[in-house]
Amino acid sequence: MRRHLAITVILILLPAVRSLAAEPAPKLEVKPDRPDAMYHVRETVTFNILLRDGNSPLEGKELTYKLSKDGFTPLASGTITSAAGVVTVKQSLDEPGVIHCDVTYAAPTTRPVIATAGAAFDPEKIEASLPPPDDFDAFWEKERRRLEDEPAHPVLTPVESHDANVDAFDVQINCPGGAPVSAYLAIPKHAKPKSLGAILYPHSAGVRSSDLPHAVRGAKLGLMALDINAHGIVNGKPDKFYLDLYNNELRGYSARGADDLEKVYFKGMFLRLLRALDYLTTRPEWDGRVLIVEGSSQGGGQALVAAGLDHRVTLCLAAVPALCDHTGFVANRASGWPRIVPKDAGGKYNEKATQVARYIDAMNFATRIQCPTWVTVGFIDKTCAATSVYAGYNAIPAGVEKHILPQPAMGHAFPTELIAKYDDIIRQHLAQHP
8 A cells, every 4th residue: 555655646746847947047137248358457248137938028036146356366246136137246356356247046946057257367477376386496406306216117007099090008117116007008000200290298186197188189189198187196087986086085185295306296296297398208209399398287287397397398288277376365365276275263274285286386387487378267167266366377478479378268178179279370380390
């Protein structure tokens, strides 16, 4: 009897559930009043807000808005009522920075509808929160000597590239600090000595194998391509292997050793970058002219680091780079991912970690970059705050060719159109170094 009753209830409720799931959510639009979302300090941005049900405005609904500096530091909040046309929220900023306007509609029959817009105020005037430590170069020169003291012994294992025109290899190279360089190398078939430029692809955050198709894609651009995973872990294992690592041995890796310069996790990661670049430049196919680094997020931060550490790099491409401006809180703004400096129960930032962070800040490596550099930034990026990205970009010395591609409506992303843009930049770079 109980079993029959349970089935009956499910049959009665199921149509209602289906109806609820099928009902389309209203659409919420939030846009700044300038298409480029660029303003000068003390100007006012007007955020235009429109709630739609299909193609028709949805009137008389309460909307909650929050204004903040880069999505982290609150500026203002309140409620407004949707109308037949746009309703507006205004805000100014008295310092270089980025404002987020987050708007929420608590729809009664669907999940809450949320939209965000951003506006930048003189972002190219954002300065570093702290300068590089006085012994920054000396410290990294000491670390570089560790590579010299431990000669590289690369081990290559052929793998199937799934492209008739590309040879591919699993590459393992010993590296100081314990974890090796672990990568996939892809080379156009029958490449002659000194015939190819090289590209290094470091990884974004997470725990995963090196990406063989990505390396092959680089080879199809006419380059010797090395896709390096972030942790020196073995390649080509089932997904569960990497998930287990993420949940166990490498859980919370980004915070490891945050207050100890000898144990901070990213130091080993950066040494692997140098080892990988050294390997590429010793390959017989390398032309001695072109050496590119490209990455996004954590990989974008690593691209800035690699270009700052190794002046053989001829082109740096960093998309929404992480690891920038770890000490942003000193300037009362958001730090970049992974916000490595912890706070105590009273909200005070750890002083030891603050000092350690300066040695592994991509912003500080950017001060040493000497090659053309391209950076993308999303104004509504809540992972790698736009101000942290600009702090890293602005640190690149005056006189060095640099370009930033602002994306006002983009969050933390590296969309296909920007990937294609970076590919075009690579082709142009190769054309300039035939």
